[in-house]
Amino acid sequence: AVVSTQSTGGTIAKSGTKSFMEALSAGADISMIGQFGVGFYSAYLVADKVEVHSKNNDDEQYIWTSSAGGSFTIHQDEDAEDVPRGTKIILYLREDMTEYLEEKKLKDIIKKHSQFIGYPIKLQVEKEREKEVSDDEAEPEEKEDDEETPKIEDVDEEKEKEKKKKKIKEKYNELEELHK
Numbered sequence: 001a002v003v004s005t006q007s008t009g010g011t012i013a014k015s016g017t018k019s020f021m022e023a024l025s026a027g028a029d030i031s032m033i034g035q036f037g038v039g040f041y042s043a044y045l046v047a048d049k050v051e052v053h054s055k056n057n058d059d060e061q062y063i064w065t066s067s068a069g070g071s072f073t074i075h076q077d078e079d080a081e082d083v084p085r086g087t088k089i090i091l092y093l094r095e096d097m098t099e100y101l102e103e104k105k106l107k108d109i110i111k112k113h114s115q116f117i118g119y120p121i122k123l124q125v126e127k128e129r130e131k132e133v134s135d136d137e138a139e140p141e142e143k144e145d146d147e148e149t150p151k152i153e154d155v156d157e158e159k160e161k162e163k164k165k166k167k168i169k170e171k172y173n174e175l176e177e178l179h180k
Helices: 002-009 017-025 030-036 041-045 095-101 103-113 157-161
Strands: 047-055 061-066 073-076 086-093 121-134 165-179
Touching: 041 047, 086 095, 095 103, 103 121, 103 165
Parallel strands: none
Antiparallel strands: 047 061, 047 086, 061 073, 121 165
């Protein structure tokens, strides 16, 4: 994977850059960027730094990192979570590009530009669900100082059944498949 990453990672942003820049100076629209093989390079329109975590079935996991400018580094990824196989790309967004952190904006972009992609695209989204809990579950009880002393309580079954139920909103993360 390191040889593959070195040979393709370093040229990935160069493949069609010259042609694209020539077309732009001749009056082409910037939306044509994908036709010149510089789709990856477009990441630098919104990001200061890009990391590509790559894993081949028969090799170790590597990270290709670049802040544009023509230089990059490659090192073995020993600390991060494993990518079982394939690629994970991390964009470090510029401060003026935070609109691309909005879920709706990302979904719109993916829907618009993924029609010819033959791989699934998933987006980690934050969702909310209502959960019914009893009042004592919703609000943690205060602990007494002397926890070792056993407590004796009369439990009235009728009162236990009468405990109020409360609905709370619980947030959780989920991978949502946007493109199959």
